[in-house]
Amino acid sequence: MxxxxxxxxxxxxxxxxxxxxxxxxxxxxxxxxxxxxxxxxxxxxxxxxxxxxxxxxxxxxxxxxxxxxxxxxxxxxxxxxxxxxxxxxxxxxxxxxxxxxxxxxxxxxxxxxxxxxxxxxxxxxxxxxxxxxxxxxxxxxxxxxxxxxxxxxxxxxxxxxxxxxxxxxxxxxxxxxxxxxxxxxxxxxxxxxxxxxxxxxxxxxxxxxxxxxxxxxxxxxxxxxxxxxxxxxxxxxxxxAGINSRAELAAAEGRWQARRRLQAMADGTSLVAPETVWFAYDTVLGRDVTVEQNVVFGPGVTVADHVVIHAFCHLEGCRVESGVSVGPFARLRPGAALEEGSRVGNFVEVKNSRLGKGAKANHLTYLGDADVGAGANIGAGTITCNYDGYFKYRTVIGERAFIGSNSALIAPVRIGADAIVAAGSAVSRDVSDGELRLVRGEQLVKPGWADRFHDAMKRKKADSKK
The missing domain is CATH 3.90.550.10 (Spore Coat Polysaccharide Biosynthesis Protein SpsA; Chain A)
Structure with a gap:
């Protein structure tokens, strides 16, 4: 032949x-x-x-x-x-x-x-x-x-x-x-x-x-x-190559991913551990993006230049603009948009929400159906309560607002610019610009109560062993 x-x-x-x-x-x-x-x-x-x-x-x-x-x-x-x-x-x-x-x-x-x-x-x-x-x-x-x-x-x-x-x-x-x-x-x-x-x-x-x-x-x-x-x-x-079995499907996925990783690096993305990064068919990455270990891109992700995606993050259906830092252990779900210089940190989940320029949510936070203004700070443990079992509602957080740790923002609710929500607050009504909102139960103090409790329980435990 x-x-x-x-x-x-x-x-x-x-x-x-x-x-x-x-x-x-x-x-x-x-x-x-x-x-x-x-x-x-x-x-x-x-x-x-x-x-x-x-x-x-x-x-x-x-x-x-x-x-x-x-x-x-x-x-x-x-x-x-x-x-x-x-x-x-x-x-x-x-x-x-x-x-x-x-x-x-x-x-x-x-x-x-x-x-x-x-x-x-x-x-x-x-x-x-x-x-x-x-x-x-x-x-x-x-x-x-x-x-x-x-x-x-x-x-x-x-x-x-x-x-x-x-x-x-x-x-x-x-x-x-x-x-x-x-x-x-x-x-x-x-x-x-x-x-x-x-x-x-x-x-x-x-x-x-x-x-x-x-x-x-x-x-x-x-x-x-x-x-x-x-x-x-x-x-x-x-x-x-035809695909006729689950094993052949996995092999095809592996070949596709290997080629896509090489293409990403050729285009100016740094993959710290390439074999642990998984792309979708339409992932778009800018120049000088760093992707650390064990990052998964689902469909619909666009990442601009000079972004760092730390280890163990999952991104899908989201837009990440220049200079953003994501993770580690963060999840960006469909509709998430992180504007220039914003940050989401470890164990933060963002769904159908916008973080304005320079806004931060550094720890243990859920932002669903929210608009977060530029420069706002979202404290650890904050959640937007966006669903009542039937409908979803939006939370709007103004520029430079400060949301204290372990706060619950019960949508629909609006937090004004430069407002402060005190730690541990459950906010169900709008907060005006520059206002402090503190929503807590009364703190009771009973002197000596704890000592008396411990003494009583120790005697009870000792008696049970006789």
């Missing part, structure tokens, strides 16, 4: 010259997952694997998107909404049969068709673009196959090719020993002109070891008709 085949390494994403349709195969039952959740909806970096794939394909601006479903169709419909057409494969009679189910959804479509797999989530946009570009090369191939060369070809189907032209496609179960010796493997991904696709599929039979209609056989049909079929080879076999 000659290795003069097109590589995806240099391809740059660009919109295809002809309209593009996606056919994503997702009809498998995913029995090895042992899950009630559809296999392609299992998340990696906080995003369903199917969504990773669709996001990459979006770079080519597809005109139509068809997802072929079987088991778990309702889950896919809910996840996709109106972003794709669902075609149903029932029963499942192989990959060729699955693509045939997209015929109605692609009726009248004359562009290019890219066939993808929902459990192969990390195919790059540039790889897809390289396949479409090859489809429009001067030799006008009827089918373009995406090949890869793993270290161990295992049970993969083989691509028998010469000078970039596919001579034969064969599944491992049906391959001869000579064909199994070929190391170029079939990823299953293909690009086909819409005008050719279903005419080729209609000629595919199921006379094979599995009794199924193989999509790969359209290459053999096209070759038999004297048409050209071509192979594009990815330089990264990991991008075509």
């Amino acid at each position: 000659m290795r003069a085949m097109t590589s995806t390494h240099e391809a740059a994403p660009s919109a295809p010259s002809a309209p593009l349709a996606l056919v994503v195969l997702a009809a498998g039952k995913g029995t090895r997952m042992k899950s009630d959740l559809h296999k392609v909806l299992h998340p990696i970096a906080g995003r369903p694997m199917l969504a990773h794939l669709m996001a990459s394909a979006a770079g080519l601006a597809p005109a139509r998107q068809v997802v072929v479903a079987g088991h778990g169709r309702e889950q896919l419909e809910k996840a996709l909404g109106d972003s794709a057409t669902i075609a149903v494969q029932e029963p499942q009679l192989g990959t060729g049969h699955a693509v045939l189910q997209a015929r109605a959804a692609l009726a009248g479509f004359e562009g290019d068709v890219l066939i993808l797999y929902g459990d192969v989530p990390f195919v790059r946009t540039q790889t897809m673009a390289a396949m479409i570009e090859r489809l429009h090369a001067p030799d006008a191939p009827a089918v373009v196959v995406l090949g890869f060369a793993p270290e161990d070809p295992l049970q993969y189907g083989r691509v028998i090719a010469q000078d970039g032209r596919v001579l034969k496609m064969v599944e491992h179960k049906d391959a001869s020993e000579a064909e199994r010796a070929c190391t170029l493997c079939n990823s299953g991904l293909m690009a086909v002109k819409g005008a050719d696709l279903f005419a080729l599929l209609d000629q595919v039979g199921n006379a094979n070891a599995q009794g199924e209609y193989y999509l790969t056989d359209i290459v053999n049909v096209a070759n038999a008709q004297g048409k050209t079929c071509a192979v594009v080879v990815t330089d990264d076999p990991d991008e075509v």
Whole structure:
């Protein structure tokens, strides 16, 4: 086999010259997952694997998107909404049969068709673009196959090719020993002109070891008709790795995280212990950010320049502006916004709340549904009581206000600018600007009471041992 085949390494994403349709195969039952959740909806970096794939394909601006479903169709419909057409494969009679189910959804479509797999989530946009570009090369191939060369070809189907032209496609179960010796493997991904696709599929039979209609056989049909079929080879076999089990899901997550950590450091973030930091698919970090050990980023986090995130923090759905310090052991939940120079310290939880410029909540605090003014200080043990069992209410704390330790602010309530709430107060009414609010029960003093109590209890204990 000659290795003069097109590589995806240099391809740059660009919109295809002809309209593009996606056919994503997702009809498998995913029995090895042992899950009630559809296999392609299992998340990696906080995003369903199917969504990773669709996001990459979006770079080519597809005109139509068809997802072929079987088991778990309702889950896919809910996840996709109106972003794709669902075609149903029932029963499942192989990959060729699955693509045939997209015929109605692609009726009248004359562009290019890219066939993808929902459990192969990390195919790059540039790889897809390289396949479409090859489809429009001067030799006008009827089918373009995406090949890869793993270290161990295992049970993969083989691509028998010469000078970039596919001579034969064969599944491992049906391959001869000579064909199994070929190391170029079939990823299953293909690009086909819409005008050719279903005419080729209609000629595919199921006379094979599995009794199924193989999509790969359209290459053999096209070759038999004297048409050209071509192979594009990815330089990264990991991008075509399928995910069929929890172990493979974890391995894919690990590979994704490892690459994202390297990217973060290349972009100017310091990771003190990189292997302990976990990113989401959309995490945004500025320059000169320091992330200490065991930090987890959930979806929706944006961090500006010169921020320090100390160890054991969890951030999700939040915005952190320049010069902020977070943690250790802090949790930022959706809707949290920390403005320039603010600080949240150990065991502080912030939800749907804004901390103004320079505001501080250093210890053991819950801020939910709150607006904290610039320069305000929130004492240790303070909580905003934002929920009455039926509705949530906001707490507004003015600029430079001082909230004493172990205070409960019972929303809806407003604390004025420069106001002071004394430690241990439970505040249920608004506090005016510059006012001191002290809400405590009367402190009683009974001289000698404790000594008399201890003496009595000691005598009682001694008597019980006689």
